[in-house]
Amino acid sequence: MSAELLTTVSEAVRAAGIRLLEQYSPQSRPSTGEELMAAIRRNEDLVTDQLRPALLAALPGSQWDQDEHGTGPMSAGDWWVVDPVGGNVNTVHGMIDWNVGVSLVRDGRPELAVLYAPLADELFTAVAGGGARLNGRPLAVSAKTDLTMALAGTGQAKPSREPAHARRVGAGITAMLQAALYVRMSVPVTHQLPQVAAGRMDLHWQFDNVRSHIGPVLIVQEAGGVVTHLDGSPWRIDGGAYLAAAPGLHAAALDVLSEVK
Known part of the structure; x- marks a missing residue:
């Protein structure tokens, strides 16, 4: 390029x-x-x-x-x-x-x-x-290795009142509240992901994966972040739920989120 x-x-x-x-x-x-x-x-x-x-x-x-x-x-x-x-x-x-x-x-x-x-x-x-x-x-992502000190976030890719999705988002926030320092639920996702890339936030997860996330995910990856789906496979444009995190926190955060259904 x-x-x-x-x-x-x-x-x-x-x-x-x-x-x-x-x-x-x-x-x-x-x-x-x-x-x-x-x-x-x-x-x-x-x-x-x-x-x-x-x-x-x-x-x-x-x-x-x-x-x-x-x-x-x-x-x-x-x-x-x-x-x-x-x-x-x-x-x-x-x-x-x-x-x-x-x-x-x-x-x-x-x-x-x-x-x-x-x-x-x-x-x-x-x-x-x-x-x-x-x-x-x-840019460089956070150097943290302790999830209890992590600034975590998630958000809505688009407005939705679908009950199953709302329950899953709520369960994810509840699980992460018990593991991280604090959890930020806000929009847009395209604001939070660059904060992870800049090391201001430590991780961000999503239960949806839409076109607007492509650029910010690349920014996180190129800043040294690890981005995978919740089964641990590498992030793909056509994949589903994902986690973007600092390398020292990714495995621990993935353990928390992999149990959320």
């Missing part, structure tokens, strides 16, 4: 994030479902209108996938997987945890990731085999 392509993508993602920041208001408070959905669509359209032409031009022949909640295998070729506003619900309620994220998937494998958090002015990048960086500085 060329340095020129990473630079081009980084500049495009940063520009889209800055454009969205210009529209962002900490006083935003949608009061109806119609207002909420309209605000979400406006944000997505604003980012997409800026990113799509820039990314498709940067890599001729590439294709576009904006289904951030999509699952399963991906077709051959180069695909830009875009999460226009990670944490869009937070954005339209005036909260601070939101970002713009892009990953490049080539023949079913993540190759490049860029995620920009405009309010913090933090640009996370990763290239497969080339490491991960935050504002150009190399």
